[in-house]
Amino acid sequence: MNSITEKLKSFIDNGIDALDDEMLSELGAPETKQAPLKPEKPQRQAFHIAAKSRLGRCLHLCSGVLLCAALISLMLLTVSRLPAFGHPDTLSHNEVSEFYVENGVKDTxxxxxxxxxxxxxxxxxxxxxxxxxxxxxxxxxxxxxxxxxxxxxxxxxxxxxxxxxxxxxxxxxxxxxxxxxxxxxxxxxxxxxxxxxxxxxxxxxxxxxxxxxxxxxxxxxxxxxxxxxxxxxxxxxxxxxxxxxxxxxxxxxxxxxxxxxxxxxxxxxxxxxxxxxxxxxxxxxxxxxxxxxxxxxxxxxxxxx
Amino acid sequence: MPEHIRFILFCILLAAGLILEFHALLGVNRFGFALSRLHAASIGDTLGLMLITLACVVKSGLNLLSLKFAFVLLFMLITSPMSSHLISLLVYRTDKEVGREAPIWKQ
Incomplete structure (x- = not known):
């Protein structure tokens, strides 16, 4: 009973690494495995798990590529929908800029x-x-x-x-x-x-x-x-x-x-x-x-x- | 100066400058050692730019624009060797085997 609570506590403190190492040592893994016991970085555990398993890494990469492709296509679509340079019907060519061009020198x-x-x-x-x-x-x-x-x-x-x-x-x-x-x-x-x-x-x-x-x-x-x-x-x-x-x-x-x-x-x-x-x-x-x-x-x- | 002679002079100067710039580009991308790449790049920055600016002056004639070209050229001629000097100094200080391509006098 005591050992289970300790294990849980270490899991909360040190992430999944500590649990794995303790379980390995209980199962009788070789002593050299126990040497790199890392007590740090509890905040990176989610990322750590993702990087540990092959599927997680693959998902990570794929989602990144998909996100980049979506962003690039969105921006390219926006650029292709922009009005041509110097076109008289553009949105920025309205009465405000006309007012500035007409009255700027006279006003200021x-x-x-x-x-x-x-x-x-x-x-x-x-x-x-x-x-x-x-x-x-x-x-x-x-x-x-x-x-x-x-x-x-x-x-x-x-x-x-x-x-x-x-x-x-x-x-x-x-x-x-x-x-x-x-x-x-x-x-x-x-x-x-x-x-x-x-x-x-x-x-x-x-x-x-x-x-x-x-x-x-x-x-x-x-x-x-x-x-x-x-x-x-x-x-x-x-x-x-x-x-x-x-x-x-x-x-x-x-x-x-x-x-x-x-x-x-x-x-x-x-x-x-x-x-x-x-x-x-x-x-x-x-x-x-x-x-x-x-x-x-x-x-x-x-x-x- | 007749117009066609001026045009031929402009073409020759521009072509020479562009050939030098192409050599600079080739050297920067193909040489393996940092100082060699630097040497290639500074060819384009000095003589290549000089020839191209001269070609532009010949094309536009002597006016205010050519004075501006002269200022651009002067500024590039001052600053580009300075930056090349700094980069080569950095290579000299940080590269342990700096004399592997050519003998370099160490202090």
């Missing part, structure tokens, strides 16, 4: 209609998107950020040359980076500042600037980049950009709702200060995106800034 003063849509007509939505980026970095920081002792060992390992993944004193890399990094950063700034008059804007320009910063980190190493890009910079730039965006948008909504004349005039469409506050909003969005890209990269790479 920005020649780039995409920017006028995402920052003016749907500016509140873009505010949410920027916050999503910020929250993503916060979540990654909670999960992956190092303690201060880890950080000091990381820096000392880099200084001693123990860090094999990092380039140390690489002449080719340094010479290339001296040309490439300023070019990339300048191009990103150009995209952001010209967001209201040419293709581009805060998101794409911020992504370019973030890529340039990541390149700087990869070339010149961890201590060089943490001189100017650390947690303080990230906090200051991201938070101030998001709060400024909020403030500008609040002012915009208050003025628009009450019919007041805004300080930010529409200007001459095509000049760099046209489009009211779109230029400033582009700068804020670009700052948030650049910081987010850099922070995600460096947190996943080293666990710190």
């Amino acid at each position: 003063g920005a020649v780039n209609i995409v920017t006028s849509i995402i920052l003016n007509y749907r500016g509140f939505d873009t505010l949410g998107e920027s916050h999503v980026l910020f929250i993503a970095v916060c979540a990654v920081m909670i999960l992956l950020r190092n303690s201060p002792t880890d950080r000091s060992t990381l820096l000392s390992a880099y200084a001693n040359g123990d860090d094999k993944d990092e380039p140390h004193d690489d002449l080719i890399l340094f010479a290339g980076g001296r040309i490439a990094v300023p070019l990339i950063l300048m191009f990103g700034l150009y995209i952001i500042l010209n967001g209201n008059i040419s293709p581009g804007g805060g998101f794409s320009g911020g992504a370019v600037i973030g890529a340039g910063l990541i390149l700087y980190l990869s070339i010149y190493g961890y201590p060089a980049s943490s001189r100017f890009m650390n947690i303080t910079t990230f906090r200051a730039v991201s938070a101030s950009a998001l709060m400024s965006y909020c403030a500008f948008k609040t002012y915009h909504f208050i003025c628009g709702y009450n019919g007041l004349e805004s300080v930010f005039t529409r200007g001459v469409p095509g000049s760099i200060f046209s489009g009211g506050m779109l230029l400033y909003l582009n700068i804020f969005v670009g700052a948030v995106v650049a910081m987010t890209m850099y922070a995600l990269f460096t947190l996943f790479r080293k666990g710190d800034f």
Whole structure:
């Protein structure tokens, strides 16, 4: 009686493996069988059984293949039912896009209609998107950020040359980076500042600037980049950009709702200060995106800034 | 420049560039050693791209577009040898028998 309850208890604790091994030992199996008694992994028992028997494995494979085939055929069917590109009867070609194309320049003063849509007509939505980026970095920081002792060992390992993944004193890399990094950063700034008059804007320009910063980190190493890009910079730039965006948008909504004349005039469409506050909003969005890209990269790479 | 001479020049440059790119493709897929594959790939990234860009400039004439082509070429010429250098450094550091294909000077 006692042995049965023990057996049941071990079955509950250790899954079916323990039961099998005990039964084998009771039946007088050789002693070597008892050696690999595994007390771990009670949570994987269902999968374990499926992988153990031949039929289960076969079923597992077949269901996976069937599921994949069903998904692929569903997606291909959807694609084949889509309207042709540029067809006038497509669903997306309705009065909303016509309204934007007709009144975009007149309403906002920005020649780039995409920017006028995402920052003016749907500016509140873009505010949410920027916050999503910020929250993503916060979540990654909670999960992956190092303690201060880890950080000091990381820096000392880099200084001693123990860090094999990092380039140390690489002449080719340094010479290339001296040309490439300023070019990339300048191009990103150009995209952001010209967001209201040419293709581009805060998101794409911020992504370019973030890529340039990541390149700087990869070339010149961890201590060089943490001189100017650390947690303080990230906090200051991201938070101030998001709060400024909020403030500008609040002012915009208050003025628009009450019919007041805004300080930010529409200007001459095509000049760099046209489009009211779109230029400033582009700068804020670009700052948030650049910081987010850099922070995600460096947190996943080293666990710190 | 007469139009047909320009067209012939464009064809020659484009064909040369495409032949080089084909060699790069062949080398990347057929060579057995990482450094050899890298060598083949960097042929297409440098000389092949140069010839194709030059062909495009010849085709479109000297204008703003050719300046953009020049920028693309400059950027590729800076960054592609950098990445090749890093990959070869990684192979050199991690491969224990790096000198089995050709003698390599070890520090």
